[in-house]
Amino acid sequence: MVVVTRIRREVLTLPAARLGADNPLPPLRPLDEVHRIDDRDREEMPRDMARQLGLEPLAGLLPVRVRDGYGRTREPRRVEALVIENDRLRATVLPGLGGRIASLLHLPTGRELLYRNPVFQPANFALNGAWYSGGIEWNIGATGHTTLSCAPLHAARVPAPDGGEMLRLWEWERLRDLPFQVDLWLPEGSDFLYVGARIRNPHERPVATYWWSNIAVPEDVRVLAPAEEAWFFGYERRLRRVPVPSYDGVDRTYPANSPYAADYFYEVPDGRRRWIAALDADGHGLVQTSTDVLRGRKLFVWGAGPGGRRWQQWLTEPGTGGYCEIQAGLARTQLEHVRLEAESEVSWLEAYGPLGAPPGGEWTEAVREAEGRLASALPRTRVEEAYAAWKPCADTEPAQTLAVGSGWGALEVLRADWKLPGTPFPESTLGEAQAPWRELLRTGSLPEPRRVRPPGETLVAPHWRDMLETAPATPHTEYHLGVAQWHAGDRAQAVRSWERALPLAPSLWPLLRCLAVADQEAGHHERAAERYADAFDDLCRERRDDGEVWTAAVAALGREALEALLRARRTAQARAVWDRLLPAVRQRGRFRLLHAELLLAEGSRARARAVFDEDFEVADLREGADVIGRLWARLGDEPLPGRYDFRMRPDPV
Template identity: 40%
Template sequence: MTTTIRQSVLTLSAGEIGRPGPFPPLEAEAVTRLRADATSVPDDIAARVAAAPPPWSFPYHPQSEYDRERRTRDIDVVVLENEHLRATIVPSLGGRIWSLVDVASGAELLSANKAFQPANLALRDAWFAGGVEFNIGMRGHSPTTCDPLHAAVVDGPGGAPGLRMWEFERARGLVFAIDVHLAHDSDLLAVHVRVVNPDTASASMYWWTNIAVPETDGTRVIAASRTTYASDYSGRLVGIDAPYRGDIDITLPGQHPGAADYFFDGTGIDVPWITAIGEDGTGLLHASTARLVGRKLFCWGNGQGARRWQEWLSPEGGRYAEIQAGLAPTQFEYLEMPARAEWSWTEVFGKVRVDGAGPEHATPDAIQAADRDVQSRLSTHDIDALHGELSDFARRAPLSILNRGSGWGAVERTLRRADEWIDETPTPFPVVEGDDSAPWNDLVVHGVIPPTAFVGSHVRGDRWERQLRSIPGADTDAFAQYHLGVLAHVTGDAEAARVHLRASNVAAPSAAATRALGFVALQQGDAADAARRLRDAIALTSAGSPERAALILETLDVLRRAEDFEQVRGLAITALRDEVLTGSVTARVRLALVEAELEVGDRESAAALLRGGGILPANFREGEDRIAMLWQRTFGEKPPRELDFSMFEGAEVL
């Protein structure tokens, strides 16, 4: 059977992502900065971990307007198939490889989710579990993970058709392309990734391929590695004597007591690999060319909260673990990608059988068996030669377009006047009418402010600053001054940000500029002033608007930081009584009120709110312990199972 490519639909229970939020994030994500153990983590890794900036997904807007109401829905997919494998890919959802089936046995090699349920795990909030996800830009699930990518049919080895997906990643200013190939007679799915930095300045580069695999108590995960590092969310990164951490066998994720990351450093290994082996001895093999040095196992742990998370993300059943591959030895590092550089690598996915790696076998013996059988499996494939061949195809023009991504690549091409851009032959970027990039394209092409929404989308970078300053009358224009103020803020120039944002409000008072002034104050450590300005911004919005709801939540959060719980209480009560709130917004306002009642000493009111329900937002954040904390403080006990999302119960602290 020769390789075929076809468009199809995936019919399943699915939610909706919803429209992006009205405002972009104006501060970096609050994450724990890891401390690398000096005695067990090499100096170069420790230095990169220490230097890594916190994730900040600006200029993207959050994707938070989803709920947990699903209906049967058709999702457009592309299917690549030969006599060995069938891959189902979703270009409209970040290019996710949803499913990879071994045709002969009918076995699913990935954890293919039976439902599409967004949840709050990505840099922009919305994320979904399952399959193979491609993450670029910064630590976390990519800003493009729930966005459509450009997609087209391309030529492949031996005339087999392939699928190319590409996009301009706006936070880092990089162009990436993912070519998925399945040669006519191959039993390995090949993914060739090409990333280009079109700029004259270097960029902080991050890439991790995230692979969901089925998990049982006997699932075994083994990787080629010289050194292993561990992090269990306690704030430390340490080297361990793998495959054990104390009395924990890290190769058996289904038996792990708590959530943890294990990083396997494949530096110096010609073909780094990782495999997840089921109890029947078969499973998924992932291998790559040497540039992709990092491998990782993420396990949820087997506590009640961990199981609850898996149900939350896979509501129609299915435990899973994650095996991953990245450019750096750990996910807490960035690599500096030189100006005008192009990086590429090839990854392969396929079925593997390992005899002697079951849970009944001693772990050292299982590792030897896996190494023997994986090397035998890979010996018939020259991954480096495959990479060279695919690199040639990666520069050829696509044959026929299957899906449209965003128009931001076209806007950047026009903005840069082609002097600092790429050869678009393999990755053409069309202008996309109706896209959130369209007003900015009009601005670049015509040099005047388009008559569109004030803050429908945002931009970043020196070129955009120059473009905004070139607008006729920019010094007194509300639009230009607002965006110049935001650009100054995200680069850390607080004084310039204030000048521009105040000028914007003088020209035309707006909730957006007033909000931004609040975040400038917050960046300077004045939470009280930030809260005041955010309340002023609320007053400039209309009842029931997305802007008003977003500002209420931000104001409550800032008031909490200022420890002004009387004001938290007052704003939450007023919002619940007078505002038109829906879904996750209502739940988060209730949670803020619970905390405020506890802080002002009214435990009885807090208990009534908790018992009354409606406190679990659809966009409950990974790692968020707020409900458990409030329940414990109020009742002196763990929350009921449906509210228990603790990932760390029983975990050994590193």
């Protein structure tokens, strides 16, 4: 009996932490980006690579909010999934969590081709915070994990090139203001999942863009790719060319051989087929290949050191096997962005499936054998033909909606009257977050909030900033205008807008907090501390309840105020902020760490050490951060306990 390709709904139940409320404070500070390099490395790079490393790097997160309201308490929760399968493969997709492929199961053998995380545990790895490990994720926007990692995407059924069904995922990426889509389909009898991807630039100006498909696989594999060299990034701000498979006498294509976390961006020669595979000791595993537009291939490893092992435990259940990542992107490395011309698009096709080949032995022979097996299973010409067949279908309108994403795309389409065949952003998706901006678009005036609550999101693109500048200058409008001006780099004018709003504003704390950040960025830490203290006082007076929204505001402002006051050595004021935090907030790991720092500032070294002895977990600990280790070093000379060791690079010599 022939099993036709089908798409169905499914509900997964798995241990999952709650995402919680987003941080209501606009992210005004520069990105805390670990993927930066020294300028001295650029001299030895190919010219196009050096140029793309400097192409419009993202300076901040606006208009996106930080997602830091999650914790580490996991309970069984239902997660909506969409399953696409034929008689050979079953792909399980999570449309509400970035459209990630959580599982790719080869049905004849029963083998899971991906690293399938048995839990949902957010951690601070996305550009805007919450991210989770496992499966295949679609990273668009800028260097790092996408801000859509834990966000809903639109999803629908669409006719596939072979007459069957495709699952289409699409959204509006807000950092670069670009719509994108991902089409998934399984031809009848195919051992390979096809993925057609497209990014469109509807603007009348070029835009820097970015894409990496990120595939988690078990780490007890050898990773093969058609390359003799790689660009090595070891989280030490250096990017250098190294030989493949071995350098410093160690074969780095086995993930467990690297002592620390590292990226290896393979230098695939022009004209060579683009592919990467992860094969276990028995020669079984996953291969990914694509059309040539998706030129980059990468291996990421956590490393065998204690910090890398701790991160692996942090992201999943104890006792679960570790993982590494194989990836494919538009550029050689993830430190680059590519130019997408005005009113143009870039598209490609990827294929994912099982591969059997001996992984061991001499590198050139192992790569040649794997490439030959791939050519037999999925000839390069078939991938090109599949791409050509898919392209006309990319504009096909969805047949049935399966999931709904955000309303931000609908707002942009409404503003500019863009025609985006195949990826509709209907007005019906506009929600509460978009309502004031729709009113600004319709009337030229930004409406005042109907009730007392933390301010909503600010739109910062030039067209929205222009509208704010011509709108009636209410305190609420001045607040948002200042945020947009700050994002545009006009910091002096932003400060003037916030200061103009202060005398008549019914709510002072959002303005004071913005001015405090401006003071910090200008090096005026004493004045910043004073403004933070005043802002927290005002928030405590204004807070209406202990619900999720106000708790998120108290936690976000309280954390920033504590950090600023401790930096300015205003210990008594820092203690006053601590005492007014909600008890539930004080119990969070991030705040217990701050409490230890406060106790140390007050001279209570033993009590600060006791906080560590009682154990805590900083749920939103940032990738590459060493804040725990630095505070521990101030408490004594003992080695950092393993439960607090998240180091991703060697200690400086």
